[in-house]
Amino acid sequence: MKKIPMSIISRLSAFGAAVLLLCCPPARAQQAVSPRDSVDIDLPAALEIALSESPSVRIAGKEIERKEYALKGTRSGLLPNLALGASYNRTLQKQKMSIGEQQIEVGTDNQWGAGLSLSLPLVAPALWKTLQLSETDVLLAAEQARSSRIALIGSVKNAYYSLLNAQDAYEVLKVSYANAELSASIATDKYEQGLVSEYDKLRADVQLRNQKPQLIAAENAVRLANMQLKVLMGVGIDEPMRFTGALSDFEPEMVQDMDMLAADTSLTANTEMKQIDIQAEQLDLALRITRSQYLPTLYLSGNYEWSSLNNDFRIGHYQWFPYATVGVTLSIPIYEGSLKRHRMAQDKIGIDQLELQRQDLVRQLELSVQNSLNSIEKSIEEVGSNRESVREAERAYSISQKRYEVGSGNLLELNDSEVALTRARLAYNQSIYNYLSARADLEATLGKAVEENAYPALRNGK
Numbered sequence: 001m002k003k004i005p006m007s008i009i010s011r012l013s014a015f016g017a018a019v020l021l022l023c024c025p026p027a028r029a030q031q032a033v034s035p036r037d038s039v040d041i042d043l044p045a046a047l048e049i050a051l052s053e054s055p056s057v058r059i060a061g062k063e064i065e066r067k068e069y070a071l072k073g074t075r076s077g078l079l080p081n082l083a084l085g086a087s088y089n090r091t092l093q094k095q096k097m098s099i100g101e102q103q104i105e106v107g108t109d110n111q112w113g114a115g116l117s118l119s120l121p122l123v124a125p126a127l128w129k130t131l132q133l134s135e136t137d138v139l140l141a142a143e144q145a146r147s148s149r150i151a152l153i154g155s156v157k158n159a160y161y162s163l164l165n166a167q168d169a170y171e172v173l174k175v176s177y178a179n180a181e182l183s184a185s186i187a188t189d190k191y192e193q194g195l196v197s198e199y200d201k202l203r204a205d206v207q208l209r210n211q212k213p214q215l216i217a218a219e220n221a222v223r224l225a226n227m228q229l230k231v232l233m234g235v236g237i238d239e240p241m242r243f244t245g246a247l248s249d250f251e252p253e254m255v256q257d258m259d260m261l262a263a264d265t266s267l268t269a270n271t272e273m274k275q276i277d278i279q280a281e282q283l284d285l286a287l288r289i290t291r292s293q294y295l296p297t298l299y300l301s302g303n304y305e306w307s308s309l310n311n312d313f314r315i316g317h318y319q320w321f322p323y324a325t326v327g328v329t330l331s332i333p334i335y336e337g338s339l340k341r342h343r344m345a346q347d348k349i350g351i352d353q354l355e356l357q358r359q360d361l362v363r364q365l366e367l368s369v370q371n372s373l374n375s376i377e378k379s380i381e382e383v384g385s386n387r388e389s390v391r392e393a394e395r396a397y398s399i400s401q402k403r404y405e406v407g408s409g410n411l412l413e414l415n416d417s418e419v420a421l422t423r424a425r426l427a428y429n430q431s432i433y434n435y436l437s438a439r440a441d442l443e444a445t446l447g448k449a450v451e452e453n454a455y456p457a458l459r460n461g462k
Contacts, residue, residue, distance in 0.1 A: 039240055039241050039242065040242055040244045041241045041242065041243050041244065042243075042244050042245060043157070043160050043245065046156055046160055046229070046233060046243065047153055047156055047157070049233050049234070049235065050152055050153075050156045050232060050233040050234060051149060051152065051153070052234075053233060053234030053235055054152050054232070054233065054234040055234060056148050056151075056152060057145070057148055057149055057152060059148075060141075060144060060145035060148040060149070061145060063141045063144065063145065064138065064141045064142055064145055066141075067134075067137045067138045067140075067141040068138055070134055070137065071131075071134040071135060071137070071138050074130055074131050074134040075131060075134075077121070077124075077127050077130075077131075078121065078124075078127065078131070079120075080118055080119070080120045081118070081119040081120070082116060082117070082118050083116070083117050084114075084115075084116055085114070085115060085116075085117060086113065086114040087111075087112070087113040087114070088110070088111070088112055088113075089110075089111040090109065090110060090111075091107055091108065091109050091110070091111070094106060094107045095107055107309075108309040108310055108311050109310070109311040109312075110308075110309070110310050110311065110312075110313070111307070111308075111309055112307065112308040112309075112310075112318065113305055113306070113307045113308075114305065114306050115303060115304050115305025115306060116303070116304050116305075117301070117302070117303050118300075118301065118302040118303070119299060119300070119301050120299065120300040120301075121297070121298075121299055121300075122298045122299060122300050122328070123296065123297055123298035124297050124298075124299075125292035125295045125297070126289055126292045126293050126295075126297075128292075129285055129288050129289040129292050130289060132285050133282060133285045133286065133289065136278055136281050136282050136285060137282070139278050140275065140278045140279065140282070143271060143274050143275050143278060144275065146271055146274075147271040147272075147275065150271055150444050150447060151444065152232070153444070154440050154441065154443070154444035155232050156229070156232050156233060157436075157440040158437055158440055159225070159228050159229040159232050160229060160243065161247070161433055161436040161437055161440070162225050162228075162229075162433075163222070163225040163226055163228075163229050163243055164243075164245055164246060164247050164433070165225075165247060165429060165430070165433040166218065166221045166222045166224075166225040167222055167225075167246070168246055168247050168248075168429045169218050169221070169426060169429060170215075170218040170219060170221070170222050172422060172425045172426055172429070173211070173214055173215050173218045173422070174215065175422075175425075176211060176418065176421075176422040177208070177211050177212070177215050179397070179418050179421075180204075180207050180208040180211050180418065181208060182401075183204050183207065183208075183401075183404075183411070183414055183415070183418070184201075184204040184205055184207070184208045186204075186404065186405060187200050187201045187203075187204035187205075187411060188201055188204070190407075195407060196411070200410075200411045203411055203412075203415075204411060207415055226243070229243065247429050247432040247433055247436070248429075248432065250432060250435075250436060251383060251387075251432060254379075254380050254383060254432075254435055257376075257439065264446075265369050265373070265446065266446070267362065267365050267366070267369075267445075267446065267447075268447075269446060269447030269448060270365060270445060270446060270447045271447050272361055272365070273358070273361065273362070273365070274447075276354060276357060276358045276361065277358075279354060280351065280354050280355070280358070283347055283350045283351045283354060284351065286347050286350075287344060287347035287348065287351070290340055290343045290344045290347060291344065293333065293340055294333060294340065295333075296330060296331060296332040296333070297330070297331045298328060298329070298330050298331075299328065299329045299331075300326075300327075300328055301326070301327055301328070301329055302324070302325065302326040302327070303324060303325045303326075304322065304323075304324040305322065305323060305324075306320040306321065306322045307320070307321055307323070308320050308321070365445060368441075368445050369442060369445055369446065372438045372439075372441050372442035372445065373442065375434065375435075375438035376435055376438045376439055376442065378434075379431050379432070379434040379435035379438060380435060382427075382431035382434070383428065383431045383432055383435065386424065386427045386428035386431050387428055389424040389427065389428070390421075390424045390425055390428050392424075393417070393420050393421040393423075393424040393425075394421060396417045396420065396421070397414075397417040397418055397420075397421045399417075400413050400414045400416075400417040400418075401414060401417075
């Protein structure tokens with residue numbers, strides 16, 4: 001699915017609202033809560049927009065660019081270094097030579113020089129290892145960017161599921177409020193006909209009024225969840241979007257997903273594990289760099305210069321004499337105190353520390369994976385049980401309503417069945433939400449939250 005630019009969303013808002021009002025009258029809670037929303041956004045579209053607009057993803061992308069430039073800077077150390085230079089020296093006191101009793105001054109008042117100098121590393125072990133270290137810096141930045149995308153996808157998914165849960169809860173409470181209105185209307189009619197006492201009428205009215213604050217709170221919860229999702233997506237809270245879907249849409253795939261998720265729980269794609277592995281490689285390279293400083297270095301150097309010696313400032317009459325040199329410089333470190341040895345000891349300790357951290361992280365991740373799988377399995381079982389509870393509660397409410405209408409049942413029985421139906425529906429929705437939330441957490445832990453085929457923004461490196 002291609003990215004929906006914000007400018008297009010803005011231009012479509014007015015037209016989309018008119019079309020939706022004419023063709024598809026609002027039925028979901030979010031339509032009633034946010035009449036400006038006009039563009040339908042499903043979960044894949046929300047994720048794609050978030051990956052394109054979120055500041056955290058953009059910052060991670062900039063960090064990769066910064067590390068790549070640092071790598072290019074390190075690589076430039078392998079290229080020849082060519083410099084143009086010039087010099088001027090004024091002789092304040094000339095050298096003197098003595099021949100017998102006669103003294104002769106040697107030299108000129110002015111010394112001018114200009115030329116090119118070349119330097120090229122031929123053997124530089126430390127520089128080569130530093131280049132490898134810079135390459136791992138780029139890899140670490142890329143993995144950190146992937147980590148930010150995984151975290152963002154997990155957050156957007158959870159926010160999306162929270163919004164669906166809030167919308168479904170609002171729908172359930174609206175139905176419950178409508179049932180309470182119907183019960184109050186029936187009680188009022190029966191009271192006016194003298195079939196029930198004033199107590200039943202007052203109790204029905206109180207039951208109706210007690211549900212109004214819950215309905216208002218649910219409506220506010222939908223608004224808040226909607227704004228939180230938009231903030232995570234990196235768009236304004238007033239952007240004209242309507243998030244589609246319901247929790248029940250995910251029920252058919254739950255059992256199949258459980259088998260797929262339990263089949264592969266490898267931590268090889270976990271971003272924290274990958275970052276620790278890259279950091280371990282960096283420490284190993286740092287240790288090698290320190291060791292390579294004991295090795296000799298060999299540089300090629302060359303100079304081509306022009307010089308002039310004179311006693312005045314008539315530059316136009318100067319005679320310039322060129323000369324050139326080429327050679328190699330070998331440097332063999334012999335003794336620099338114990339600095340390198342201490343650095344190597346620090347690097348070795350750092351490697352040991354990182355290995356201990358890795359072992360602890362593996363245990364924590366394995367616990368997290370198992371906990372998510374247990375939550376998913378429990379939620380799947382609860383969904384089946386709650387679905388049956390909803391069916392039975394609907395049947396019980398229908399029976400109690402008919403009994404109350406014909407006078408064989410009482411208001412307390414009707415209210416109890418209505419409350420039981422509301423709780424069953426909310427529990428059904430909550431069990432699906434718990435499953436979706438646990439699945440999103442498991443995907444993030446396993447590093448499977450980034451699906452390149454589903455989100456083109458990842459393939460474009462945005």
